[in-house]
Amino acid sequence: MPRCLCGRLSLQTHRGDSGKEGRMCKNMSLLFLSGLCTLLAGCGAELSVPQLKGTVASTSNPLVAQYTVAAGCKGQAMVEFGPDTTYGRSTSWFPLAGAYKRTAILVAGMRAGTTYHMRAQAQCSADTLTTDDTTFTTGALPSAPAFPALKVTRPDPPQHNSEGPGIELIDTIGPTANLMQLYFTDRDANPIWFYNVDPGFYPFTVKQLPNGHFILSLTNPQQSSGSILREVDLAGGTVRDLSIDGLKQKAQTAGFDFEPAGFHHDLLPLDNGHLILLVNCFKDFTNLPGYTGTITLQGDAVIDLDQNWNPVWAWNSFDSLDVNRHLAPFLTNNVLDWTHSNALVYSPSDGNILISMRHQSWILKLDYNNGAGTGNVLWRLGYQGDFALTQAGVPTDDPSLWFSFQHFPTVIEQSGSNTTLGVWDNGDYRVLTNSGALCTIQVSTNCFSRATIFKVDESSMVADLSWEYLPGNLSVWGGSLVQLENGNVEFDLNAPFVAPAPDVASEVQEVTQTSTPELIWKMDIPVPMFAYRAYRVPSLYPGVTWQY
Template structure:
């Protein structure tokens, strides 16, 4: 029987209640002594400055999962106590599946720089499925094989048929502009979406290569799937652009970008959204996903870093970062900003990279200012619909690059949780 959420380095008291078929019950009290936390979690300084538990979305068994860019991820309660952690180092990607398991992008050797081992695991760390990706690719110049730090990079999700849709590097001179669907049965790639075949060639052919010799012209950092109409939404940080595609045909449904309409080829013009007055242009955004749909369109949420990478807002760039909700009218092809939080915090909570925003079941929004103060700390804030803070926690890094890429509020015993006693 899985027991999650215990206190570390403590003799926990657990009461187990068994209900028999005839309705009678029996109780037993267990005392479970746990080990101390791993050093990279133990050394992380966690400070909670606000925790109005009556207004937080914590339910019966919800914790805040800190998905750090490297080292072990962990989850805290409303008091900042670490109540769960994984011993697997992770990079960017932890996603909870419908059956309560976790998809974690990790590495087999903790001393390696390469994260190319994707595992499906549960709260007890038992592995149900493992996908290992070949990280050997040819370099651009010498032609010799070299290690890619990661094939999967920023995001992935589980499709309704249990296949994995992931953002990947394909080993070419371009990076972070391809998605693949991976069969959960065979591990083989069954679908490839190359954004170079969808967007104007001028976007990538004229983009300057980075210090690694790669052309990171799109930098896809989010993908979200809508099973109701078989579509995906994606975010491209380096184009300051979000877009929606038909997943079957790869055809564009809409695009939102600060790139001027006159600079787009004619065939794209009908797909461009027009912002209403007061609607912000996203800059270097992260974490795009759909909240809901209505008869006219859809509501979406994202974390706007507010960085002018190529087509962002030059006037406001660098002044603040924020969580933003938009309504997209797919009939009028307009986009309207309906809610935002973060601008009032100003430069103090500006983050030029990473970050996430998540809408909770009670209407609150959890906002991860993950790269605060140039990455020396991460600040996760939960606010209500009026922008009032109900939770505020700061995590100072235990070592370099251990900032919180995304923060999730998760049930650790979700309704669909499957515990397989044979694993």
């Protein structure tokens, strides 16, 4: 498109022009050029600053819009949205190709049946561009599978400023396909995103990828090959799949000495595009202590997939741990559930991996070293592990202070050789005394579950139980724990509950991290869907935090 000519126009006169006629001609020329420049000034202003264009449309997910933006310049764009023109929420920034090529931005995080205001903002060099405000009305929630009737409780009066920012991820497992299993809500329990899991499958975990997509580990316990790794976008569209049979073929090609038997419990996306997977593996043993004949041990393996989902590194529990250590008799159909790992955590300070083993009541650190590690077990945290235990800095030999059958360790902070680690302590088969007395679930009355924070010093090999909270319920499986941005702790615990809450399957609680924790916020999830994991995340977009 042509540039404005005003800055280049000049008045040409003949040497012979003189007198009244010449001056009149000159003045008329000036008036003409002045008007032309005024007319073109608008054109020039429009063309000198690249324009931003935007349109909004619905997607296959009634809670997700697609905002298409185009600009004449290269840069980046994001979408602001909210119930009014103050907006309040935004997406991540997405690249703009320039030349008015279109960039589609999926806008998610909205309630059903609600009108939202939206506008796009772009940054191109020194220019900041904004589209006009537009509106979008979300659709209704699906009638099937239906959403459970969630209930939120707050102190009276509510103290929103006391709550940690973000939204709730709810990942449930239950006996019916008639209820929604995987969804996000705002802190008032309104669904703002969901993924309809394939019939018969459980969403064992969902994690956000650096590109804003979600990665899911889906399991169908009724199918021998019912294990799928799936990447989806915010509209719920499948980007790519990997079946367990596909992984077996890749592992064989890579020369692994074990066969992966199913994705389960957790996966770990890394910033470099790799995925760390947790898979089952099996091995037969004869005459193990306490057992006669041949039994099959179910162990775990960790597999590192590159950006193309090809395996490039692996660790196998059978190569590193004592197969004679069994903390509980989980023998079914001659298969002993030996390790039952349930979580993977990346250690940013050294590039290694933590793995939580429920049936060993241990958290191990593996020498991963960002893919160049040996796979050696660097340490074992827990009862009969490698660390001395203190409580608030005071040495103790009380074994009941260790976590037992734990879930969802999280790295809260790292500094040098020190790591602050949050752990949801379920308490199954807890060792209560040094004589070996156990809490046996459904038999003992002295079992308990806890939210815990340990400070682990790898230099002195001391683990300090720095904070704990006993909510008064026994949560025998599942659960999660995170420290929020404001320092509060949020955790998820599952039934059984004491009366008067027989219809509640799971509770998600936010409490203060104080010596006498205060309840700040609570969500009840009704039976029959149990929250395998439920925890707060900053938003539906990487690098973005929604305050409320």
